[in-house]
């Protein structure tokens with residue numbers, strides 16, 4: 001395989017631009033175009049859809065996965081080379097609550113975090129786009145090892161003011177249908193699950209979409225809506241009275257660490273660090 005050309009392809013995928021890719025590798029832009037064109041001719045397939053930004057095709061993505069794996073293996077064999085890039089799928093709420101202490105322990109590696117819902121992060125692993133994932137899927141995904149990390153606890157919360165305005169007559173199907181909820185993004189089913197529990201059946205909610213864990217907490221504090229927040233992030237607000245729990249029933253989301261078995265060497269001590277960090281915050 002033509003590694004300089006693969007490197008050019010990966011740089012274009014990463015930056016979305018031939019020009020920036022050229023600057024990054026330290027060659028001219030025509031040289032980048034030339035490498036990618038000849039790779040496309042050899043593969044007999046279009047690898048990059050030229051545009052602003054440029055995107056790689058499925059065929060191009062397959063080659064880049066291969067390049068990443070080779071680079072990781074090489075870095076594990078001779079640690080003096082460039083630091084390995086560990087591409088890992090993490091759900092936003094784990095990132096905001098317990099994962100970073102584990103990553104901070106690891107020296108000599110770069111992290112490329114892909115943020116996706118815990119119900120979807122395993123797909124990245126299945127496609128071979130990441131070497132490990134924090135996922136609600138106990139798996140194991142083919143070729144992966146899996147360990148249970150514990151449960152992330154969510155509490156349905158709202159501000160006292162919001163509760164006075166929307167739930168004065170209690171929390172039931174009617175008030176839940178009328179009160180604005182918060183939703184992280186389209187993949188976030190937590191509020192629906194909680195509301196269905198309370199109402200005894202599915203209920204259609206109207207919601208603000210706020211795809212930020214911290215933003216979700218702040219929006220709750222400001223009385224924009226009710227929503228499920230990680231217990232560790234609202235504990236102090238519940239104690240101070242800035243937020244109130246909407247009901248006694250929490251929702252616990254079980255999380256797992258799944259990692260590619262053949263990447264054991266480059267992943268090294270990360271799995272252990274992840275387990276330790278999870279222990280401090282997640283429930284058994």
Ligand code: ARG
Pocket residue numbers: 090091092093094116117118183184187188190191213216227228229230
């Ligand atoms: N699934 C998303 C994540 O952790 C968000 C989950 C919903 N979060 C919330 N606070 N309601 O990446």
